[in-house]
Amino acid sequence: MTTPRPQHPAPRRSDAPPARPQAPRPPIADAAAAPELSDAAAQEALRARMFAQLEDKGLFRDAAARAFAYLDTIMERRVFPDDAALAGLAAFDAPLPERGAPAEALIELLDRAGSPATVAQLGGRYFGFVNGSALPPALAARWLTDVWDQNPALHVISPVLGRIEATVEAWLAQLLGLPRGTAAGFVSGSSTAIFAGLAAARWRLLGRAGWDVNRKGLAGAPALRVVAGEQAHGTVAKAAQLLGLGLDNVERVPADAEGRIRADLVPELDERTILILQAGNVNSGAFDDFADLCARARAAGAWTHVDGAFGLWAAATRRFAHLTRGVELADSWSVDGHKTLNTPYDCGIALCADPEALIGAMQTDGAYIHWSAERDGMRTTPEMSRRARAVELWAALAFLGRxxxxxxxxxxxxxxxxxxxxxxxxxxxxxxxxxxxxxxxxxxxxxxxxxxxxxxxxxxxxxxxxxxxxxxxxxxxxxxxxxxxxxxxxxxxxxxxxxxxxxxx
Ligand SMILES: Cc1ncc(COP(=O)(O)O)c(C=O)c1O
Missing domain, CATH: 3.90.1150.10 (Aspartate Aminotransferase, domain 1)
Known part of the structure; x- marks a missing residue:
């Protein structure tokens, strides 16, 4: 059987030099030549190979040694890979193997072809997007928890994550000056955190109108308005589109010269409106006027969500607190660990001052699900199974302190x-x-x-x-x-x- 090539091969640059001579690919066993094993023998052989790796640990030592060698070059290496390194990525353009390769060869290939083609985001001269580096204690905590392989969906699946998530949830509200009891959902990044915040808003505003959106959906529902600045991040529109709020229903408010929403042009708000504000414009870094706008939204019964992907951390400081004055009056917030706080990827947080709304919006059930009296992480996230990313936040915050x-x-x-x-x-x-x-x-x-x-x-x-x-x-x-x-x-x-x-x- 021939394996189809990937659907979207990377475009070849006409000015790219010929690919570096490649070291041989990891040997891929020839199915015809390999001795036939019974199912039971094949199962036992696969288990035996993996137990040997766990016992011997050479594989992990090799990966760690390669990672350490990478770290040793991080401050001096090219920030963006050169053409030869990019051409070397052809090494990954291989058909799906019928039979597996030795694990050592995979790690070797990953390091040989992959490491040179990385973007040196972890170093000190990468200034792209708003991508953070990774604090060493957060990275080390991740390494340990990768081995734990925990799933924070339910307390019964991971009591340790349940406890750490609860601690980080309380720390975040305290650090950012948000209302006591603010709920946190530990998600992949701000895109998902904004989605979760707007889902909570939709659940609450429609619920107040007597409409159970979880059961009835949006057909025939009272119309919700979304009001956002013209410079709102693209992920806000994406969340509105995913939630069926409709891009055409987003009322865009002109921005000032720094990209802040023009408070004087924000239309009349009401109890069917979700107002979206921004702590940190992705281009200029500017912050909206929360004190004025959150107060107006509250008085009107509207819901305010603050997209603070990289900027909400300003609220944790004395020096920058003036930028986020009044932000605590919002109803929900989204922020990333993997940006300004420098946790490893992926690490986003949905925060909601109305836990009932967030939990209501994320509601799911199943006969096999064991809810506990403790923190069950999936109650506040769109996902059920997730990485143990709260550990990296815990490590970053515990290491840094206020x-x-x-x-x-x-x-x-x-x-x-x-x-x-x-x-x-x-x-x-x-x-x-x-x-x-x-x-x-x-x-x-x-x-x-x-x-x-x-x-x-x-x-x-x-x-x-x-x-x-x-x-x-x-x-x-x-x-x-x-x-x-x-x-x-x-x-x-x-x-x-x-x-x-x-x-x-
Ligand atoms: C202001 C703002 N909002 C949302 C996002 C999306 O964040 P993420 O990439 O973590 O989903 C970004 C990303 O740069 C951002 O700057």
Whole structure:
């Protein structure tokens, strides 16, 4: 039987050099040549191979040694893989094997072809998207819990996760200044956290109108309005579309020059409205005016959700608390561990001041499900089975403490300010007020801005992505890694300056 090729082969770049000579692929046993085993013997042989791996641990030691070697290069390696490394990814373009390969060979292949093609996000000169690095204690905690292989769906499946999730849930409300009793759902990221927050909003607002959305669905339901700024993140629209709220029903409010929702243009709110605000505009880092808007929403009986994917952590600090003033008056929030807090991926949190609404929206049941009097994690998440990601949050928060969070965020922002100063001095235009981690720059016309960005990305010293800001091309610099030192900023800014000179700026 021939195995079909993958549906979407990676596009081959015409300027890519020929693939590096590949070391031989892991041997794939020839089915015809292998001796036939009875089912029972084959089952026993498979078990025996895996028990041998558990006992011997060479496989794990080898993987750990390779990971340590990777860590040893992280601060100096290219930030984005070069063409040869990308060409080497052809090693993964293989048919599904009929018979398995030796595990050691797989780890070797992963390291040989995979490691060079990684983006050095864990290091100090990656400024793309709002992707954080990973705090070593959070990473180490993840390693241990990977071996635990826990599923936090139910307390009876994992009492330890039930307890850790409960602790982190209480810590988060305390740290972020949210109402006591705020419920948390530990999800994959903000996309799912926003979805969960809006599902809770839908459940509550329709419930108040006498409509049980879980049972009746949306056909014939009282119409809900969604009010969001024109700069709301794309995942807000996605959540509205997944929840049947309808993109055409999202009332978009113009934004000001920094991307904040124009409070003076927010329409009349009512008890059928979900208002979406933002703690941290993905381009400029700007924060909406929560004190005014959350109070208005409350008075009108509307529900406010705050998308604080990277910015909600500002509420945990003294230095940035002015940015989130009044945010505690919202009904639900979404935030990521894997951005500003620097937990490993994937780690998002849905927070809801109305636990009954979140639990009601996530309601499920089954004869075999054992609910407990303790915390059953699946009550507050769309998923049933999940990773033990609350452990990484616990480790990050326990390691940093309140003071460490303050210090971490302060360092990110100081580095952002340093970056902005260096780029201004090099001839770039800084387009935003640098209030929190984000620096937007341009250099003349769109073509030059784009060319400079591509040159920086190709050179490999630093990486930042592009965006469109007030109708023009801009380069987005997101300072989100604990590992970024002032000298990394200087080195990255020097790469930007070189690129600008090379493009005639
Ligand atoms: C403001 C904002 N909201 C939502 C998201 C989506 O987050 P995630 O990628 O964790 O799903 C992002 C991602 O960058 C973001 O910046």
């Amino acid at each position: 003071e460490g969070v303050e210090t971490l965020l302060g360092a990110l922002h100081d580095n952002a300010l340093r970056f902005a100063d260096a780029l201004r001095a090099a001839g770039f235009e800084v387009l935003n007020e640098v209030v929190f981690n984000q620096v937007l720059v341009a250099c003349g016309d769109d073509a030059r801005t784009e060319a400079v960005m591509r040159r920086v990305q190709r050179e490999g010293e630093a990486w930042a992505g592009g965006t469109t800001w007030r109708g023009c091309k801009a380069i987005r610099i997101s300072v989100c890694s604990w590992a970024t030192r002032p000298q990394d900023v200087d080195r990255a800014a020097a790469a930007f300056a070189r690129a600008l000179r090379a493009e005639g700026g």
